[in-house]
Amino acid sequence: MDKRDFYQTLVQQVDAITAGESDIIANMANISAILFNALDDVNWVGFYRMVDNELVLGPFQGQVACIRIPVGKGVCGTAVAEGKTQVVEDVHQFSGHIACDAASNSEIVIPVFVNEECVAVLDIDSTVFSKFDQQDAIGLQQIVDILQQRSH
Numbered sequence: 692m693d694k695r696d697f698y699q700t701l702v703q704q705v706d707a708i709t710a711g712e713s714d715i716i717a718n719m720a721n722i723s724a725i726l727f728n729a730l731d732d733v734n735w736v737g738f739y740r741m742v743d744n745e746l747v748l749g750p751f752q753g754q755v756a757c758i759r760i761p762v763g764k765g766v767c768g769t770a771v772a773e774g775k776t777q778v779v780e781d782v783h784q785f786s787g788h789i790a791c792d793a794a795s796n797s798e799i800v801i802p803v804f805v806n807e808e809c810v811a812v813l814d815i816d817s818t819v820f821s822k823f824d825q826q827d828a829i830g831l832q833q834i835v836d837i838l839q840q841r842s843h
Contacts, residue, residue, distance in 0.1 A: 698830025701729055705834050715842040716740075719811070720750035722838060726815065726831075727752035734794055735816040739767050741809055746771065749811060757791040767812050770800040774809060776828050780821040799823040801835050805842045813838075 692700075704725055709718045719738040727736040737751020739760060746760040746767055763772040766785060770777045777800045779785050785798075795816035803811040813835055817823070 694826040694830060697729075698826070698833065701725060701830065702833045702837065704729075705837050709837060709841050713841055713843075715805075715810070715838065716750060718838055718841055722813075722834060723750050723752045726834070730815065732817050732819040732822055733815055734818050735791075735814070738803070738811045738813055740811045741771070746812065751814075753816070754791075754794075766798050766800045767814050770802050770812050771809050774802055776801045776832065778823050778825070778828055780823075782816075794818050796820045797822040799827060799831065801828070801831050803835055803842075804839055810842070 705722055708721045708725065712718055723737045727733060730736065735751065735753030735756060737753065737756065738749035739746035740749040745762060748756055748758045760767050762768050766777050766779055766782065777798070779798045782795055782798050795818065797817045797820055799815050801813045802809045803813060813831065815823070815831070
């Protein structure tokens with residue numbers, strides 16, 4: 692199965708499981724579980740929520756994680772500050788990377804917007820270098836889009 696088909700299947704699963712549910716935290720929890728179980732070579736999948744102008748740990752699957760991340764710090768904080776997806780092939784080369792799990796080597800972070808305000812980020816870490824590419828960014832954005840639509 693190619694990545695486009697793979698993500699289409701995940702989008703359908705996320706759409707079905709979140710249908711009729713507007714609670715963003717409940718939807719984040721199920722999305723984390725779906726992605727953690729479907730993606731190969733990932734060691735952390737979850738969300739950080741914006742609370743009082745900093746990122747605070749939300750629903751996730753994986754190892755214990757950093758609880759708070761300032762906006763502009765690390766890959767997650769950079770995604771919020773820039774308002775755009777971050778695809779990092781080697782987190783060890785990312786200036787200001789916050790190492791919550793030393794086994795992580797690559798990362799993708801996608802901002803979540805509700806009413807044009809960044810309310811969270813989807814963060815996925817992999818033990819494999821260069822795990823994520825543009826196709827991952829597109830597929831995961833479709834999943835974030837569903838979360839955003841359900842959260843209005």
